[in-house]
Structures are given as C-alpha cells and as structure tokens.
Amino acid sequence: MKILGIIVEYNPFHNGHLYHLEKSKEITGADFCVGVMSGNYVQRGEPACIDKFTRAKMALSCGVDVIIELPTPFASSSAEFFAQGAIKILDSINIVTDICFGAETNNLDFLSKIADVLVNESQSFSYNLQNALCEGNSYPRARNIALEKHFKLDKFKDLLNSSNNILAIEYLKALKKMQSSITPHLIQRLHVDYNSDNIIENITSATNIRNLTKLGDFEVLKTIMPKASYDLFIDELSKNNGLRELNDFSDFLQYKLKTISKSELVNISGMNEGIENRLLRCANESYYITDILTKMKTKRYTHTALQRLILHTVIGIGKDCLDNKLYARILGFRSESKHLLKLITENSKIPVITSVNDFLKQNDFSSNLQDEIVWTDIYNLVSRNLSLRYSGQELTHGMIVM
C-alpha cells in the first residue's frame, strides 16, 4: 500500500494546494494521504490567518485523509527545523512510503546533490560558509555563496532565492539525515510565486488570498479556492470578525518587553548575537510590530527571521523547545479513512495523540504539548470576537472527523 505524506500550511487552502494534492496522489498512486500541517503559527513567524481546526477541516474536505499538527516551535522555525520536525513526524509514524513537495525547479536530482553537500559538509565548504557569514551575510545568503563556490556555478543565486526550493532541499536533507525509507518526489510550481499577486488559471498565492480577504474581494476569492474551503473560510472569518495578523500582537509584545527579564529574553529561540538589544531599542521607537520589523532589518537577519524572533518573544518559545519529545497530534481525519488512523496508531514510534486532555491526564509527558495550550490561548486572545477569547480551547476542542 502506498501512503503519501505532505507537509503543508494551508493558510488558507486554495486551488494551488488542491492542484499540489491531486498531482501528488497522481504521481505516487497513493491510497491515502497524511498531511503534517502548521498549527496556529506558521513558518513566516506569524499567527495563521485562521485557526488550525478550520484549516484542518479545509484540508480534509479537499482530500487529505489525516491531518497531524506540526508543533509550534517547529512550525514557526527556520526552513531547516520546520523541515526536520515535519519529516521526523512523517518518518516516525512509520507508514508513509512517499512524500511530494513543491519547488520552483523540477530538478530533484540537483536539489538532492545540494542536500548531500549540506549534510556532509566538507571542510572547504565550511570554510567558505564561515567566511561569508563573517562578511556580515545572512545565513541563507552565506550558504548560497558557499554553494556557488562548491558547484562552480552562477545560477545558484536564482535557485536558492526561491523559498520552495530552499524548503525542498531541507526536506531532502532531513530525509537523508534520518536515513528515511520514504521516497521523495518533486512537483514543479507552475503558476505563481510564493508572494505573487497574479492569478493564473484560478491559482494564486496564499499571501494574495489574505490580501484579497482584507480588501473584501470575495467574488475573486470564490474563484481561487475550492468551494468547501471557501465556505469554511468565510464562516470562520465572520465568527472571528477578520483574519489574525502579527500586528494584533503589538500590545503584547510591548508589554512583554517591559516585563521580561534580560536572561529570559536572551533565552528566546533565535535570540542571538545581541539582537535582543536591537529589538528593545526598536520597540521603544515604534509601536506596531510591522514598524519595529522595518527598523530592525539588517543585512545579517532576513525579515522573516526577525518576524519569527518577535513571534517567539510574544508567545514565549525558548531555545530548548526544539529539543523536546516529538509526538503526532491528530487534528482531524476523514471518517472513511478510519483505517489509516488505526494503522498510524499501531505503527507509530512516537505517541499518537487524539485528545490532548486525555493524553495529559494519563501521561507525564513534559513536552511542547503542554505549552501548546498556552500558545493557543494567546492565539485566541487576539480574536476580534471577544467571546472567542476564552482559555483552554486546546483541551476542549475535539478532533475533527469529516
């Protein structure tokens, strides 16, 4: 039996995601599809525009059989740790045979070669990388420079400036590191870029969908999202009175920076090389997170890395969170794929969690699972609908069955 694994954010689920899902099933001839999905926070270092249960429903109604949550510290981390966490879950549930991911290129072989170089870092590569870092380049830029030198190629710049290529390489790296038996496949993104506002053949980027939502352009939204996903999206939007955004946390960031001790601040995930002083200074000069980010930007840090840093500060993700025990928390499954859930439960090498409440009652499981309750509480604190701000929803919200 072929079981496909995919790694997704669905923020929110649109026609491009549907294309990727159907193409992946077609390529692999999979019987079932398991999705590992970011929870309430996504890889750009932002709150997901709508909550994870709605996004899980979207996925299930559009053809994913089981949705497993990627814990927040991984979901909101750099491409490297995002990929490591997601691949580790797919590998650990011990039933996935194939994995498909999108990329700007269709050259899996070349991406795989790059992954090899990065996994088995040679001395000369390390030297070039370190050199480029010392010259003040951001990590992604420095890595590019070192790879260009290694492969003696110029076109690297383009290849590694594409966010999905970067993620694809990280997936391949993680598979190699874990010596996973899962077979990787590449699906070339045909139509639009990650951030593009073009709409081609009813496909656009999730960024564009969020922008269209803010503009209230629902007629266009209808044409670029599957009907089931659109209906769930609109329903959630009206319940919550809008989308969640990073700036919704501006108040909390300011308050946190007044009340956190220096030693706690330095311990926040991603807080390196004195950047905490820059954060404190810029937060004193500006109120909104977007303005703080503009002020903070340096050659050394990408905008997204800084965004993650700020998110981690607000919700309190420490440096040690990525070391915690991993688990497979099921957000939802299609009732007709009950068999798959059973297979996962029987085979998984990590705990499979279908109810956070029951699991924590029965297990002394000190991990991100307990913190996820707080992270969700904070996510709900910025709901524009006051009646949705109540605490402990992580414990009371049941698993989705569709």
Added chain:
Amino acid sequence: MKILGIIVEYNPFHNGHLYHLEKSKEITGADFCVGVMSGNYVQRGEPACIDKFTRAKMALSCGVDVIIELPTPFASSSAEFFAQGAIKILDSINIVTDICFGAETNNLDFLSKIADVLVNESQSFSYNLQNALCEGNSYPRARNIALEKHFKLDKFKDLLNSSNNILAIEYLKALKKMQSSITPHLIQRLHVDYNSDNIIENITSATNIRNLTKLGDFEVLKTIMPKASYDLFIDELSKNNGLRELNDFSDFLQYKLKTISKSELVNISGMNEGIENRLLRCANESYYITDILTKMKTKRYTHTALQRLILHTVIGIGKDCLDNKLYARILGFRSESKHLLKLITENSKIPVITSVNDFLKQNDFSSNLQDEIVWTDIYNLVSRNLSLRYSGQELTHGMIVM
C-alpha cells in the same frame, strides 16, 4: 517655621481638595506645604485617571509647594502600608512639623485611642481579631469586631466603615510606630462621601468627577474643580483621548496569566491563601477586569483588595517591594518655594531625587525607583493616544517647576 505635610491622591484635584488644603494651612498656620502623592497608580488598586505629572501640576497650581511621589507599591497597597509609606517619607525628610488629614469624624482623640490599641495589640485583642478572621471575615471587618469588643461599643461599625477614618487611624498608627515628632490634625469632611455622586456647595467626590468626565459633563466639571486644575485636566484628557481605567489592562491581565509561572504568581503582593487559583479560574470565565472582580468577590476579600491584587499582577509588584529602600522623589515644586526644596535636600534622612536618570547613573540604588520606570511604561501602554505610548518617559520627563 511651621511646615505642613499632607498625603494625597488628587485623582483629579477638585474643590474638596482645595478646601482641605486651605483649611489645613489655616489650622496649622503653616509657612509651606509638602504633599506626598500617589504616582501613576492609586490606593483603590487602579491606574490614576491621569498621569502623575499633570496631577502634580494641579496640586502646585492650587497651593501645594512641593509634591513628592509615593512609590507605587505603597500607593497601591492597603491603607496600612499606604499610610506607613507616606508617613515615613514625611517623617524622613525631617522638616515637617504638622500633618492634616481628613476624616468622617472630628474626634481625633478617639481615633488616636484606637490607633494605640492597634499598635500595642493586647493578647485579648489579638485573640478576638484572630477569631473573627477564622470565621471568614475580611481583615477590616475582623478588626472592627475586635475593636467593638475592646471598647464595648456598638457605633464602631459606622466609624470604621468610613474609609477616611480608617486611613486616619493608619496615619496615627504610623506616626506612633515611628515615634514621629510630627503633630497630627484632623479635618472633618463636611460635605460628601468618598464615592458619593452628590454635589454640595460645588464639592463632590473624585469618583463622581471621573464619572462625570466619562459622561462628558464638562459644564458641571467646571463648577466643581478649581480653574487651573480644570484646565490641566481637560488638556490632558484631550491629549490622551480619555481617562485611564483598570479595564484598559484587561488584555494584559489575560496575557500575563497565560505566561506567568505559578511560583511568580504566588509571589505577587497580596496573593495569599490560594487566591491565585480563584483569579485564574475567574479570568478564564470572564475577559474584562471588572467582570473578573465581580466573579472573584468573597466575604474574605474586599473588592478593593482584589482590585489591588489584579493591578499588582498586571504591573508585576512582588511581595518584597514594600521592603525596599525608601526615597523622596520630587515630582515638582513651586518656583517661589525653592527654599523649601533646599531645606528638604539638606535635612532629609532618605535620598532626595530630582532626576531619576541622573540619580540612577550616579547611584547603585536597587529599589522601587528602577521598577517605577517599568510601571510607568505599562501605564503609558494603555494611553488611548498611540503616540504617547513610548517607553522610558520616567527617565526623560523633567521635574515640574511652576
């Protein structure tokens, strides 16, 4: 030379305060008047409706010569510690000869006798007090019961249910404990109660003034506040787009309760006997602080005690704050009373601070002074005018000279 000390909140300064001030000068025949005033947080456990510098200006323009800040842990504490802090400052600056305070009664002698009983607590008094506490009474109620038994009187109930009498007794207790040479005087409050919404001879309570402000009844406000005070009040209101209120901190309280550890929470000033669990539970059930307070109320805790608890949680006032070194921070003075400021500086037994910035640069002074910077930052975070929310105002705001 006679120097009068008064202890005030001026939240905001109104005709009743002017009456008290002028009557106090008249009774004592004082040459100068020093006011110890609550800073940005007041004894009811709330943010002051407008900031301390504006309130200091009001006081100076209406006839107080020097305004010294009562540090927040004392200003936002129970009557006992509020009084202790304020009297200690007046006593320590070492030039005050007389003190006047308002009370509902005019019987200084009797209040003084009560203070004696409370300072030199007899065994039988302690026993009765403990008994009443064990029966589940709040501390003020239990103290009443024990005092009634001691004096074999019934009318205590009324006497000690009046907040200004209670404060007066605490001032007297503090003077006795410190064996202060300052002579106390009583001024009977003639017109209106603490919370009353009556207006008699152009005098009303500060509570009523805040309510009238919220209703926008400026024509009435004009008649019950001295002109200089009214003008400053209106100016500050328009800058800040309104009054600060406890509910403005609802967001921060919710966020804080999600992110604070249990051991930190238990260490908050006033957090006793497991009340932290009640706070957590009630905050889960309601969003606004006023609603949480209604839910939290028990026979054991007064509404105001709970309000202080919540304020202390939001701004982070620990149990040890009251033990810190005391100082006399001058918020402002009348230029014509420069001589008085010189006298204070020369005679004071505690540090006299005219610039927080300069003082902290020159002194290794670990005390509430450093925390006051954060408490003011948080106070400013709820300004309705975003451009006034910037940090570090404690360090940049100069002393008022009028």
